[in-house]
Amino acid sequence: MSAYDTGEGIRSMTYREAMHEALHEALANDDRVFIMGEDVADYGGTYAVTKGLHEEFGRDRVRNTPLSESGFVGAGIGAALGGLRPIVEIMTVNFSLLALDQLVNTAATLLHMSGGQLNVPLVVRMTTGAGRQLAAQHSHSLEGWFAHVPGLKVIAPATAEDARWMLPSALADPNPVIIFEHSGLYNDRGPVDPNTGPVDLDRAAVRRSGSDLTIIASAGMVSKALEAADQLDKSGVSADVIDLRSLRPLDIPTLAASVARTNRALVLDEGWRTGGLSAEIAATLAEVCFWSLDAPIARLAGVEVPIPYAKHLELAAVPQVDDIVAAAGNLVRPIE
């Protein structure tokens, strides 16, 4: 039984609470684990995920950094090489671009360049996504860029349960793992089993079963896809909703098994369409499922524009529930 089992069985927790508890457990279980990032201590983290942890574990293990993304991500790589298990928090994926050198040129390459001698057991957490009116330097969904890079593992927990249990697996992984937390999810509640334990990091999950089409989503798009599937159900269209969970590697067998059954696929991506993760998924499904398709694979992705500030413009820039319903409707309509 887990130390976090209050005897109440499955609890309702926010995504933020679930991630906080996962971080607490990681610090409590292993002295080698420490958290560092901008304002993770007194401030509590930009999104209040690490709030209060420094009081219990001290400022060495919940370590504030200056505004030096490249510096502290690189220090995380070095600390991992030195035997620690760092969890580095970057405020947003936009800021992570200041650390792209460390993530792409070093974390992802060291194992290979050293002929297998040096692995980098580093966990990097960052927020992604639009929806908080933070405009074009805090709201993008660039996780597809990281999913492009061999040597990295990229995960995107979309539920409170995954926020709670993907972290221990990421820490146990010998490779650099990047965790994308959609900023719109932190207040969302969901059931969390206190005794699940570490889960696999590379499997997609079927969140809802249907027979007419497969909707493929990740991160902040999953809850929108589920809401859309509810609406579609009322008009007699039943959708499989798949939560990718892992963006690298992609769990193609789970996607393909669903599409082989539903014969139609709609790929959602909050990121831009051109060269995006949705393109990779659609192309791969076309390669492996072509003969079971009843319609062309459809994509619904972010509009090709920097994310605007004004609420109505921001909403229009990324796929919304109504857009998903409409795209699904087009996909299942009999071809005239």
Added chain:
Amino acid sequence: MSDQLFETARSLEHRLLADMIRIRVFEERCAELYGQSKIRGFLHLYIGEEAIATGVMSCLGPTDAVLATYREHGHALLRGVPAESIMSEMFGKSTGCSGGRGGSMHLFDESVRFFGGNAIVGGHLPLAVGLGLADQMLGRSDQVTVCFFGEGAMAEGEFHEALNLAALWNVPVLFCCENNRYAMGTSLQSSESQVDLALKAASYSIPAWSVDGMDVLEVHKATTKALTAIRAGGGPMFIEFQTYRFRAHSMFDPDLYRDSDEVEQWKKRDPIMTFGERLLDAGDVTSDDIDEMWAAARAETEAAVEVADAAPLESIDTLLEHVTLEASENSSPGPDTPFVDDDEVWP
């Protein structure tokens, strides 16, 4: 390797001269092998700068960590990476220290805590801070991380971020700036608004000073002083070693940006020649001793070339190896990840 304790000053001086000669001979042979296409890619030679790696490495113990740049053959050799392992790596062979994945710019050897072989200028400075942080947090108070970089790195943001972090966290790191006055073809005056590099580093509240990098004994003394202070908990330090590379930046460089008179002036200060003469004058070595050093270095290098020549190439079947490790290959905390395998097949 150079971590042995030397019983007398005389044997230390012998060793320093012999080690500088080892690097010189090894690299001159590398240049020939490049001409014969045995070595490809970029090849950056350290010829002229040997006193720095030699003097610094002579002060390190086996548990210290070393990070270097892409001009690191000498550092690797003196850190204890076997010559045949380095040469094989440059030949792209399976017996290379990085299994033929790294080449000249990416020599690594975990067994002697040699962390590369880093070819993004300035990119490894934050790693040095992290390695130092690990030593500090894990209570390994006698260990130091030594980070070599060129003066060109001091124009990179990562230099500033790393020095600031190192000072804030008081990590046991020695920053060794090898100032050879040219970042590729760009002179110090063209790339730094402040050419007093120690002054620049000192702005981070890090003890910083400048040393003649052509004098191996001066390098040894300065490093000893810095390491003693760092091991006593003094936090990071910075030394600028003033030096000069006698060869072009890489084998592709026509060396159009330097005056040949300038190169010739610096060559008069050749660290091997000048140190050898000093030892001869003082009667600390005989010319026979020096001849023996060159002969031993040639024998080491030729044996390495022989091994590298005879070694097999990696099988292309191994191409996808060393990209990610399986979860089971970790030594990290927590229960093993339950791995679901339901034999799914692609439809």
